Amino acid sequence: MKKMEEKILNEAAVLPGGVLKVGSFLNQQVDTKFMKEVGEEIARLYKDEGVTKILTIEASGIPIAIAAGFAMEVPVVYAKKNKSSNVSGDSYSTPVKSFTHGDTNNVIVTKEYLSKDDKILIVDDFLAHGSALTGLIDITKQAGASLAGCVAAIEKGFQMGGDKLRAKGYRIESLAIIDEMTDDEIVFREQ
Numbered sequence: 001m002k003k004m005e006e007k008i009l010n011e012a013a014v015l016p017g018g019v020l021k022v023g024s025f026l027n028q029q030v031d032t033k034f035m036k037e038v039g040e041e042i043a044r045l046y047k048d049e050g051v052t053k054i055l056t057i058e059a060s061g062i063p064i065a066i067a068a069g070f071a072m073e074v075p076v077v078y079a080k081k082n083k084s085s086n087v088s089g090d091s092y093s094t095p096v097k098s099f100t101h102g103d104t105n106n107v108i109v110t111k112e113y114l115s116k117d118d119k120i121l122i123v124d125d126f127l128a129h130g131s132a133l134t135g136l137i138d139i140t141k142q143a144g145a146s147l148a149g150c151v152a153a154i155e156k157g158f159q160m161g162g163d164k165l166r167a168k169g170y171r172i173e174s175l176a177i178i179d180e181m182t183d184d185e186i187v188f189r190e191q
């Protein structure tokens with residue numbers, strides 16, 4: 001998505017540790033007009049897949065997932081980060097290693113919100129090492145639901161998570177893929 005690349009070039013900042021700051025349009029402040037276009041692009045990519053539900057992870061996946069949910073007219077479910085290790089029997093749970101904090105939390109989804117009849121589209125803001133998407137794929141499997149694929153607004157290709165998941169046969173679509181980033185330059189993958 002050309003406009004995602006333009007937004008990154010115009011508004012993002014490269015932070016130490018391979019982190020991209022996109023607080024002005026995707027995290028913290030959300031550019032709603034742009035987010036509407038993002039939702040429509042996601043709906044276009046998966047229009048023939050019979051998606052019944054979108055699954056994301058709190059907190060920063062929620063705006064983009066809601067935009068996709070509006071465009072596809074399907075509900076959005078978000079996995080919650082569970083601070084305690086106690087998981088009750090009415091939830092699906094899986095460990096996800098936080099890219100930004102380095103710690104691992106169980107993320108949980110209440111069982112009643114996903115079923116084996118669902119076809120899930122997983123959506124998140126960033127794809128780095130792939131831990132968040134891998135966790136959401138695991139929850140989809142636990143529910144016995146089928147998976148249409150995944151969408152990341154921004155994939156950092158040099159952190160390899162996207163290509164590892166593609167090698168396992170999953171459909172992973174990213175609206176922009178960054179292959180290299182420094183303070184001076186951001187290089188996008190041709191798609």
Ligand code: 5GP
Nearest residue numbers: 019020060099126127128129130131132161
């Ligand atoms: P992964 O699990 O693929 O390693 O990392 C993806 C998760 O970490 C996303 O849910 C996102 O919230 C966060 N994340 C990863 N890289 C970045 C980044 O460069 N900037 C921001 N703002 N969040 C990131």
